[in-house]
Structures are given as structure tokens and as C-alpha cells.
Amino acid sequence: MGVTIKDIATKANVSPSTVSRVISNSPLIGEKTKRKVKKVMEELGYFPNFHARVLVNGATCSLGIVMPVSMRDQDLVFQNPFFQDVMKGVGSFVHSKNYSLYMTSGETEEEIYQDVVNMVKGRRVDGILLLYSQEEDPIINFLVEHDFPFVLVGHPPDNVQNITYVDNDNYKIAQNVTKYLLSLGHKKIAFIGGNKRLIVTRNRLSGFLDTLSLSGLSVPEDYIKHTEFSIEGGNASVQELLELNELPTAIFVTDDVLAMGVLNVLHEKEIRVPEQVTVVSFNNLFFAGFTIPPLTTVDVNIYQLGYEAAKCLVEKVEDTSATPKCIVVPSKLVVRKTCQHIGDQSLEKISSHLDFQIVVQ
Structure with missing residues (x-):
């Protein structure tokens, strides 16, 4: 039989709920306790079952990534290192929070829109990160209408209010x-x-x-x-x-x-x-x-744009009542x-x- 959360809790002398919070990297648990529990997990060879976590609390531990329309051609994506550097920042933060990334795969604006609809309605991701902001964007309108957690890298359109975004001035x-x-x-x-x-x-x-x-x-x-x-x-x-x-x-x-x-x-x-x-x-x-x-x-500061955007999105996912914010990167x-x-x-x-x-x- 595999190692369980109860086994970890017993050896670390904490409650099972504390172990669960450590696994989810909850801010309610102090760093000293996190280090102690993680050390026990390593000693016992325990690896969290994220599929079980999805079944228990409905979270996918995944975030959707949407590229700008003109960058959905893979040749253009790899030609412009801006998006690679943004993704390094995004990846750095989400890795620390044990989230995975799900990137849209369509080739046209209509395909990408449908992909986002499927991600949201199919609960494939907990939140969506848009690596662009543009006028008359049906994806932004859809996310706002469905009150789904999302963050923009860029300033929002004038007709979109009270959303979280990360940008330069x-x-x-x-x-x-x-x-x-x-x-x-x-x-x-x-x-x-x-x-x-x-x-x-x-x-x-x-x-x-x-x-x-x-x-x-x-x-x-x-x-x-x-x-x-x-x-x-x-x-x-x-x-x-x-x-x-x-x-x-x-x-x-x-x-x-x-x-x-x-x-x-x-x-x-x-x-x-x-x-x-x-x-x-x-x-x-x-x-x-x-x-x-x-x-x-x-x-x-491209890396910081991605890092801050991912941080804001995870905050929104984990606290749906969080107040919208604007982060201006120098x-x-x-x-x-x-x-x-x-x-x-x-x-x-x-x-x-x-x-x-x-x-x-």
C-alpha cells in the first residue's frame, strides 16, 4: 500500500489537514512547517495525487494560456523571443505553486475562441492568462460574461472594467x-x-x-x-x-x-x-x-510581466473574492x-x- 497523507501527518506530528495545505502551498501554513512536512514526504517517497485532488475539490491545478492572434502561427511564436521570455516568468511561478499549463492549439481566431469556451465550460482549467490585450476581443467578452478568473498581460480595452492586468506604462x-x-x-x-x-x-x-x-x-x-x-x-x-x-x-x-x-x-x-x-x-x-x-x-522586464501575471491569476483562482488589481512593471x-x-x-x-x-x- 502506498504512503498516505495520514502517514505523513503521523511522522511529521501534524494534522492531515496541515499536510493537505502544505501540498496545495497554502499561505496559512508557515515556512518552517512546510519544510518539515516536505522533508517527511521526501523521506517516505510520497508524491501528491493531483487527479484525486481534482475529484475532491473540483480544481484542475491547470491554467490556460492564450497567445495573440498573429502569434498563433507557430513559426511566429518561435521567431519572437518575447513570448518565450514571458512564458519563462509564467512557468517559474506556476511551478512553485504546483500548477500546470494548458496552451490553446487553434490556428484561427474562431478556433481559439472555441478552444477557450471548451476550456471554461469543460472545467479543463481553473483560470486563463491572456498574453495580449486587444479591442473587440470575443474571448475577453466571454470570460467577463462568465465571471471566469483571467488576467491580461497588457492594458484592458476601454469597455472592460474591474479586471486584473499586468503591464508597463x-x-x-x-x-x-x-x-x-x-x-x-x-x-x-x-x-x-x-x-x-x-x-x-x-x-x-x-x-x-x-x-x-x-x-x-x-x-x-x-x-x-x-x-x-x-x-x-x-x-x-x-x-x-x-x-x-x-x-x-x-x-x-x-x-x-x-x-x-x-x-x-x-x-x-x-x-x-x-x-x-x-x-x-x-x-x-x-x-x-x-x-x-x-x-x-x-x-x-518581460520575465517579470509573466511572473506577476501568473501570480495574480493564481491569487484569483484561490480567492475568487480578490479585488481586481493593476500591476505596472517598471x-x-x-x-x-x-x-x-x-x-x-x-x-x-x-x-x-x-x-x-x-x-x-
């Missing part, structure tokens, strides 16, 4: 990045962003445009490009910019993978960066310091070699009037 960051480019002397600045429906794209574009407007500058419509988060998307967008009669002196790019595509084309066309065109981007992905030249980019600008200082101000003076941490590498 993308509007403010975009303002500061634009101010940085202006302070370097640039006035002709183009924008390359993701899908128009994505809230992160809207917030970064708004911060960019509002800052230029306050500086008395307008942006030609041809200077604003929207595409998918891929190298090909960056390639195509910068190709279109290079066909214009008046070229920008700087390009504000909202994703490092896009920026890689931009840098590739500029290199092929023998357009020097940053001497002829400055490029600044977002995410500080692992390759950003190895592009040619090394990429100036905003470090948005960021910083990592200055490398793709920005050209063409103004007459020193870097120290530029940094002094930005509400933003700047790290020069």
Missing part, C-alpha cells in the same frame, strides 16, 4: 522614448508598430504622436506603419519608408524582432545606422546587444549604438528632463 514609455529622440535633435521620426487592434500598439502610438504634437511637430501619414511582429514585417515596413521622397532621420519601432528586420534592410541598402538613420526599439530581447550595430531598446531605456546624437545637448542634460531610467551600454 506603455503610453508614458513612448512619450519618454519620443522625448529622447527629440532631445537628440530628430524631428522627422517614423513609427513601425504591430497590429492596430492591440492595445500596446495603440498606447505606444498615442504616446509617440502626443509628444510630437506637444512639440509642434506633425507626422506624415506615410511615416506610420502597422505590421506583424516578425522580421518580414520590419523588412516590408522600412522598405515602404525608403520609397518616400523625404526619409525620416529616426525610426521608433515597437518590437526588437521588427527592429531586426529594419536593420537588415538598412544594411542591405547601405544606409548607415546611426549616422543616416537612428533606430530605437522595445523589449531588449537577448539578441539586441548583438545586432549590427547593437540596438538601443526599452527593457520592459522599464528602462538601454542605450547602445543605433541612436545618433545630432542635437547640441549633452546626454546628461537629455537624461535630466526625462522621467525614465537610461542605461548606457
